[in-house]
């Protein structure tokens with residue numbers, strides 16, 4: 001892109017691609033959203049840019065984003081080019097979030113590299129900075145006690161009733177849940193007190209000493225599990241995102257069971273290869289694509305009387321929707337386990353669906 005006119009044209013096309021991306025995002029228009037991505041393997045997962053996802057994987061984080069958007073809206077404030085080279089434009093995008101009353105309460109910046117591939121301009125790469133200021137009070141919904149609801153398939157009042165009749169969280173985990181839901185961009189990934197309570201029961205009932213978790217996030221479930229282990233017990237938890245792992249580490253160290261928690265940063269499948277069993281309890285709660293691989297590797301490491309708990313096996317009800325590719329992929333995972341003569345399993349419609357698996 002040597003001449004000034006060509007540069008301006010490229011920048012306009014890149015800006016249009018980013019605007020189309022945001023527009024499609026806010027309207028829930030998946031097809032256009034995918035069309036704004038040049039490389040279908042770019043994942044929208046927070047904090048890292050991935051080369052492992054396919055366009056269909058877009059569906060799952062996208063649906064989480066939509067849930068978040070019901071809670072607060074985001075807008076583009078300013079887009080400006082940082083550099084333009086050949087068929088690539090690097091754009092800086094300032095964004096804000098607004099509460100229902102129109103108050104801007106959070107803003108940040110995202111860098112996009114938009115590329116022209118065979119005449120089509122699309123997002124190839126994005127990097128996110130931390131939100132950098134708060135210009136107003138948080139929206140009403142973010143005020144204490146009015147968090148976005150956790151992912152659940154049961155009616156809200158039943159979930160609330162179940163929660164009220166579940167042993168309450170200790171203050172440090174109450175605070176971690178609050179932080180995760182209110183401050184983390186994808187806070188709804190939190191398992192929460194009911195599923196966390198279930199995990200604690202499993203740890204207690206199996207007399208677990210060694211626990212493996214795939215998908216640490218802010219470490220809520222790891223801390224719930226660690227609380228049930230003896231002093232010399234351990235939770236090894238895998239997290240791909242370094243920044244998230246650091247947050248989990250900080251909170252774990254502030255809690256009473258931090259010394260029992262080891263966080264392994266990196267892709268869970270790679271970490272699994274380095275581990276030796278047996279584990280008394282395995283909790284699978286990382287990215288959903290490799291679930292069958294996670295299951296197979298976990299079964300290898302499972303103690304004779306151990307249990308594997310797998311989260312999100314109902315995928316927000318999408319497992320019964322033949323048009324949802326992510327739902328069908330999760331349905332295939334369920335079918336894989338159901339057809340495996342080595343195990344027995346029960347699928348509990350708790351939260352987003354938890355499957356418990358043991359050796360037959």
Ligand SMILES: C[S@@+](CC[C@H](N)C(=O)[O-])C[C@H]1O[C@@H](n2cnc3c(N)ncnc32)[C@H](O)[C@@H]1O
Nearest residue numbers: 189190191215217220221239240267268286287
């Ligand atoms: C649903 S969250 C885990 C929630 C957590 N177990 C809890 O209850 O609060 C999934 C986590 O898995 C991490 N993750 C995604 N892909 C991964 C991978 N391939 N290996 C390890 N962790 C991964 C994500 O960054 C995210 O923090």
